[in-house]
Amino acid sequence: MRQIILDFPKQFKIGIDAAKDTKLEGIFENIVICAMGGSALPGSLLLDIGVKFSLPLFVHRAYGLPKAANEKSLILCISFSGNTEETLSAYQEAIEKNYNTIAVCTGGKLEQMAKEKNLPVAVVPNDCLQPRFGTGYLVAAVLKILNNCGIINEPSTALLTMAQAMQPQKYEEQGKALAQKLIDQIPIVYSSSQYRSLARIWKIKFNENSKIMAFWNYFPELNHNEMVGYTIQKSNIPEGKFGKLTSYGAGKNQNENSKFKNFHVIILQDKNDDPRIIKRMELTTDLIKESGAEVDFVEIDGKTKMEKVFNCLLLGDWVSYHLSLAYGQNPVPVEIVEKFKKQL
Numbered sequence: 001m002r003q004i005i006l007d008f009p010k011q012f013k014i015g016i017d018a019a020k021d022t023k024l025e026g027i028f029e030n031i032v033i034c035a036m037g038g039s040a041l042p043g044s045l046l047l048d049i050g051v052k053f054s055l056p057l058f059v060h061r062a063y064g065l066p067k068a069a070n071e072k073s074l075i076l077c078i079s080f081s082g083n084t085e086e087t088l089s090a091y092q093e094a095i096e097k098n099y100n101t102i103a104v105c106t107g108g109k110l111e112q113m114a115k116e117k118n119l120p121v122a123v124v125p126n127d128c129l130q131p132r133f134g135t136g137y138l139v140a141a142v143l144k145i146l147n148n149c150g151i152i153n154e155p156s157t158a159l160l161t162m163a164q165a166m167q168p169q170k171y172e173e174q175g176k177a178l179a180q181k182l183i184d185q186i187p188i189v190y191s192s193s194q195y196r197s198l199a200r201i202w203k204i205k206f207n208e209n210s211k212i213m214a215f216w217n218y219f220p221e222l223n224h225n226e227m228v229g230y231t232i233q234k235s236n237i238p239e240g241k242f243g244k245l246t247s248y249g250a251g252k253n254q255n256e257n258s259k260f261k262n263f264h265v266i267i268l269q270d271k272n273d274d275p276r277i278i279k280r281m282e283l284t285t286d287l288i289k290e291s292g293a294e295v296d297f298v299e300i301d302g303k304t305k306m307e308k309v310f311n312c313l314l315l316g317d318w319v320s321y322h323l324s325l326a327y328g329q330n331p332v333p334v335e336i337v338e339k340f341k342k343q344l
Contacts, residue, residue: 001129001133001209001317001321001331001332002321004128004129004133005168005314005317005318005321006168006169008136008166008168008310008317009136009163009164009166009168010136010163011128011134011135011136011137011140011163012136012139012159012160012162012163013140013159013160013163014124014125014137014140015136015137015139015140015141015144016140016141016143016144016155016156016159016160018122018123018124018125018137018140018141019104019122019140019141019142019144019145019148020144020148021148022102022120022121022122022141022144022145022148023102023120023145023148023149024100024102024120024149025149026072026074026100026149027072028055028072028073028074028100028149028151029055029056029070029072029073030055030056030057030058030068030072030073030074031053031055031056031057031058031073031074031076031146031151032058032060032066032068032069032073032074032076033046033057033058033059033060033075033076033078033142034065034076034077034078034086034087034090034091034094035059035060035061035076035077035078035079035084035087036061036079036084036086036087037084037131037132037204038080038130038131038132038133038134038135038204038208039078039079039080039084039087039131039138040059040061040078041131041132041135041138041139041197041201041204042078042135042138042139042142043057043059043078044059044200044201045135045139045201045309046139046142046143047197048194048195048196048197048198048305048309049139049305049306049309049310050304050305050306051143051146051155051306052152052153053146053151053152055074055151056068060090061086062086063085063086063089063090064089064090064093065090065093065094065097065099069094069099070099071097071098071099071100072100073099073100074100074102074146074149074151075090075094075099075100075101075102076101076102076103076104076142076145077090077091077094077101077102077103077104077110078103078104078138078142079103079104079105079110080106080124080126080130080134080138081105081106081107081108081131082105082106082107082108082109082110082111082112083108083109083110084110085341085344087110088109088110088113091103091110091113092113095113095117095119101119102119102120102121102122102145103119103120103121103122104121104122104124104138104141104142104145105121105122105123105124106123106124106125106126106134107123107126111123122141122144122145124137124138124141125137130208130332130334132204132205132208132209135313136163136310140159143155143159144156158304159306162304162306162310165303166307166310166311166314168314171311171315171318172318174315174318175315175316175317175318175319175321175322176318176319176322178266178296178319179319179320179321179322179323179326180322180326181264181294181296182264182319182323183323183326183327184262185262185263185264185294186212186213186214186215186262186263186264187202187203187206187212187214187264187265187266188214188215188216188217188264188265188266189202189203189206189214189215189216189217189265189266189268190216190217190218190222190265190266190267190268190281190284191216191218191219191267191268191269192218192219192268192269192270192273192274192277192281193218193219193221193277194273195218195268195270195300195309195312196216197309198268198300198309198312198313199216199217199218199268200216201313201316202214202216202266202268202316202319202320203215203216205316205317205319205320206319206320206323208320208331208334209317209320209321209323209324209331210320210323210327210329210331211324211327211329212323212327219277219280219281219284220276220277220280222284223280223284227284227287227288230260230287230288230290230291230293231291232258232290232291232292233259258291258292258293259292260288260291260292260293261292261293263293263294264293264294264295264296265285265288265293265294265295265296266296266298267281267285267295267296267297267298268298268300268312269281269297269298269299269300270299270300270308271299281297285297298312298315300312
C-alpha cells in the first residue's frame, strides 16, 4: 500500500488515456453515476474538485436505476472489479431501456456486457488492488468521458499539472504523527460542506485500511443535531416508573470518566472556508473539548481546489495506513466484505 500511495500521481494520465475514445453523442439533461464503495468516490468528488458543469449530478449507491435516470441522462456505471452486484443491476436496466450508458471498470462482467452490446467502456488498470486505491484512475477516466461527451472542458492539462506538482511523501510524517494520536480512539471526521466528500472518504479509509469504526459529518449541519451528542451528563436521572436509571459518568470527573474520552475529532479545514464556518469550527471545538474528547485540525493544503482535494486524500491515506500498522493490520484486504459477498 505504501508504494501505491507514492505512485498515486501516476494514475491520472493513465486514467485519461484509458478513456480517450470513450464517448456518446447527444444532448443530456443530467448525469447519473451508479457505483458502490470505492468505485463511487469519483461521483462524490466531482462537485468538490472545481470542475464546472451545468447539468444536475446524481450519485446512485443502490440496485437498479434512480428515478432521475431517463432517456436524456448520461449514465456512468462504475465498478472497479466489474462484478459489483448493485452496479451490474443498474447497467442491465439501463441497457434494457436503451439509455445512454457508459461503463468504467478494470474488467469483469461489466466489461463483458459492454463489449457484447458494443457499448462504450473505459478499462483502467487493476494494479492498485482495491477500488479505494484507484481513485486517480477513476476520476481521470470519468472527467475525460464527460469531456468527450461535451459536458465539461478538456480536463487533461489541469489534471496532469496537478499530478506533476503532487508530492505524496511530503505528507507521510504528518500522517504518521496523527495516526499515533488515534491509537485506541474512534475517529470522527468533520469538514465544511464544500469538502464533505473528503470527510466521508477519510471515514472510509479508516474503516477499510485501519479496520476500525469511524464517522463523519459536516458544518453547519452538525451544529443542528450531532453536536448535541456531546452533552455532558451532570446528574443521575431520578427513579421513574421504569426503575432507576443512571447517566454516563454522573458525579464523576468528566475529563477522566467521560463517555467521550475514546472519541477523537479531526476537523479538515481550508483557510478559505467561509469565515462563518471557521467560527463554527472553533466554537464547536471548544464545546467538544469540554466533553472530554480530543480535537485535531488538519489544514487542507494546495493552490487550487483540485490540489487541495487530492493532497487531503493523500494525507488520509497516510493516516489510515500508519494506523493499520500500529494495529498490526494489513491495510489492503477487506476480508469481512469478501466473506459477506460469498454469503450473499
